[in-house]
C-alpha cells in the first residue's frame with residue numbers, strides 16, 4: 158500500500174451491497190474500510206427475496222450454510238401475474254431471507270475475511286485528488302479523516318457519496334405508490350395481488366402471526382412525503398379498497414414506496430464508484446433491487462481488487478460500468494413494466510391479459526424467469542478473446558453450476574469458486590485423448606505467471622451438463638466465462654485483460670511529510686508489507702525484526718516480560734527510518750493468542766488503517782537444557798505450550814489477516830536432526846513445529862501463502878554461556894565454519910523467505926545451522 162494511504166478502498170454503507178463488496182474486495186486481497194452511518198444493523202424487514210443467481214453466488218462464497226435453507230417458492234410473479242420461476246440450476250424460485258439475516262451473514266463473512274467495518278460513521282466530506290480520495294466522516298469519537306485509493310458509494314438511494322461527489326442522478330419521481338405495514342393482532346384473509354374495484358390489495362400472514370399488508374388505490378397520485386405514513390393512512394386505504402377493518406392491529410413497521418426510478422449515467426467517476434441503490438433507484442418489486450445490487454458488488458469487487466494492486470489493465474475497472482449499467486437498464490425497465498401492470502387501473506387490464514398468456518408459454522415464461530432470476534445475464538467478453546471458441550454459446554454467461562470429477566475426487570463449480578480466484582478448467586472430458594491433455598498443458602503453462610490468481614484444474618462434467626466436453630474455459634472470479642478455446646495467445650490476452658498484469662505497475666514515488674510513523678515509501682523489497690515477529694525483544698527475533706524493517710516492512714515487535722528491550726528494538730528501527738511498534742503478550746497461557754492479536758491489530762490499524770498481516774515469524778521460544786531425569790510433566794507442558802501450541806494457534810488466528818502472497822516462517826532448531834540427550838523435550842517441541850510447515854503448506858498453497866521452517870544451530874543470544882570463551886570455542890567447533898551463529902545469520906535467511914524471491918518455496922525445512930548438521 159502506498160505511503161500516506163489509510164486503506165486501498167473505502168466502502169460507504171454497510172447494507173448488504175456494501176458488505177458483499179467488502180467481502181469480495183478482501184477475497185481479492187484488497188484492504189477495505191466500510192463506513193456506516195447507523196450504529197447497529199437495521200432491524201427493518203425491507204427486502205426479503207433472494208433470487209436464483211444470488212443464491213448461486215452465495216453458494217460460490219460458502220454463504221449458504223450460514224443462511225441455512227430458507228423458505229422457497231418456485232411461483233413468482235411478473236407485475237402480479239403468476240409466473241413459474243423454474244429454470245435449470247440448483248436454486249430456482251424465490252428464497253425468503255429477511256434482509257436483517259442477509260446483512261448479518263454478509264457482515265460475519267466480510268469480518269472473517271478481514272474487512273474493517275466501522276459503524277456510527279457518517280460521511281460528511283469527500284475530495285478527489287489526482288492519486289487518492291480523502292473522506293471525512295463524523296465517528297463516535299469525533300471527526301475521522303481517511304485517505305484511500307478509491308471510494309465506493311453503497312449508501313442507498315439517498316447516497317451521501319453521490320451528493321458529495323456532485324454526481325447527477327437522472328430519473329423520475331413516483332407517480333404511484335404502495336403503502337405497506339407489518340401488523341400484529343389482525344386476522345384477515347391472505348390476498349395475493351388482488352385487484353379489486355378501487356385498488357390493489359396484498360395480505361400475507363407470516364408464521365409468527367404478523368401480517369404484511371400492502372395497498373394501492375387506483376388513480377391516486379402520491380403526495381410528497383417527508384417520513385413514513387401514519388398507520389391510520391393505511392387503515393383508511395385498506396378499508397376503501399377491501400372493506401376490511403384493520404384498525405385494531407398493532408403496526409410494527411409502516412412505510413410507503415413509489416414507482417420512482419433513476420439511474421446514474423456512469424457507475425464510475427474516476428476514483429469514485431457506485432453500486433446498488435446508490436447507482437440505480439427502482440420500485441422494490443419482488444426483491445430485484447437487492448439482487449441487482451448484490452450482483453453489482455460481485456462484479457466490482459475482484460476488478461477493484463486487481464486495480465488497487467496496480468496490476469489492472471486500463472479497461473478492467475471501466476468494464477464494471479460497461480457490464481452492470483446495461484443490466485441495470487434492463488432490470489429497471491422490467492420493474493417499470495411491472496409497476497404499470499401492478500398499479501395501473503382498469504386501463505392495464507388488456508396488457509395484463511396478453512402478459513398472462515406469454516407467462517404461461519414455454520419460451521415466454523423462461524424469458525421472464527431468466528430476467529427476474531438474473532440467470533440470463535451475459536457479459537460481452539470482448540473481441541478476439543474467444544478465438545478458439547468464437548461465439549461459444551456459454552461465453553459471457555455464468556459457469557453453469559454442476560458437480561465435477563477430478564483426479565482428486567468429486568467437487569463442484571461452486572466449491573471451486575469459493576476463494577474468489579479465477580479458474581482455468583480443462584473440461585474436455587476426453588479421458589485418454591492425449592492431444593487434448595497436451596494442449597491443456599500448454600494452456601496451463603501460459604497461465605503459470607497468474608498462478609497466484611488462477612486455479613488450474615482438469616475436470617469432467619456429467620454427460621448431461623452443459624459443461625460436458627466444452628474444452629478449456631477461463632472463468633472469472635465472479636463466475637462468468639471469460640474465454641473458451643485452445644489457443645495460448647487468446648488465453649494470455651484474456652488473462653491480462655481480466656486478471657491484470659503479472660507484476661504491479663510501478664507506483665509514483667512520493668513523499669508525505671505529515672506523519673513520519675506512516676509507511677515509508679522507499680524501495681525495500683518488503684515496502685508496504687506488515688510483519689509480526691514473536692519474541693523479537695532479544696536474540697534472533699530482534700535481528701529479524703530489524704532486518705525486515707530495513708527492507709521496508711512495518712514490524713510488530715512482540716515480547717512478554719522485557720518491555721525495555723522491545724522498546725529499544727522499536728527505537729533502533731525508527732532511528733534507521735523504519736516503522737515498528739511493540740506488542741506484549743505472554744504465550745503458552747490461556748488467552749495468549751487473543752491478547753497478542755488485540756495489540757497487533759490495534760497497532761496495525763493505527764498505522765495502516767487495516768489489520769492485514771503479510772509476514773508472520775513464529776520465533777518466540779523457551780529453551781530446554783534439562784536432562785531426562787529432571788524433566789517434570791509441568792516443564793514438559795510449558796515447553797510444548799510456548800514452543801508448539803502457541804505457534805499453531807497464532808497461525809490459525811493470523812490466517813484471518815494474511816492475504817494472498819503472505820508468508821509464515823517458523824523457527825525450529827537443528828536439534829530435530831542433531832542428537833542431544835539434554836534437549837529431548839525441547840527437540841520434540843521443535844519437531845512438532847516442523848510439522849506445521851509440512852501440513853499447512855498444503856492448506857495454504859491455494860491461498861498463495863507459503864510456510865517454511867528455519868532451523869538455526871547454536872546462535873549467540875543473551876545467554877551468559879556466550880561470555881565464556883572456552884564454551885564458545887567448543888560450540889563453534891560444531892559448525893562447518895568454526896564459529897557460532899550470529900542472530901543476523903538467521904535473520905537474513907528469514908528475510909529471504911519473507912520476500913518475493915522465495916515465492917516458490919513452501920513446506921520446506923531450511924537448514925540455517927552453519928553446517929552443523931553435515932556431521
Ligand code: NAP
Pocket residue numbers: 691692693694695696697698715716717718719720722742743744745776777778779780799824825826827868869870871872873874875
Ligand atoms: P532468546 O534470546 O532467548 O529470546 C526469546 C524471545 O522470546 C524473547 O523475545 C522473549 O521475550 C520471548 N519469549 C520467551 N518466552 C516467551 C513466552 N512465554 N511468551 C512470549 N514471549 C516469550 O531467543 P533466541 O535464542 O534468539 O531463540 C529464538 C528462537 O530460536 C527460539 O524459538 C529458539 O528455540 C530457537 N533457537 C535458538 C537457538 C539458539 O542457539 N539461540 C538455536 C536453535 C533454535 P522477553 O524478552 O520479553 O522475555
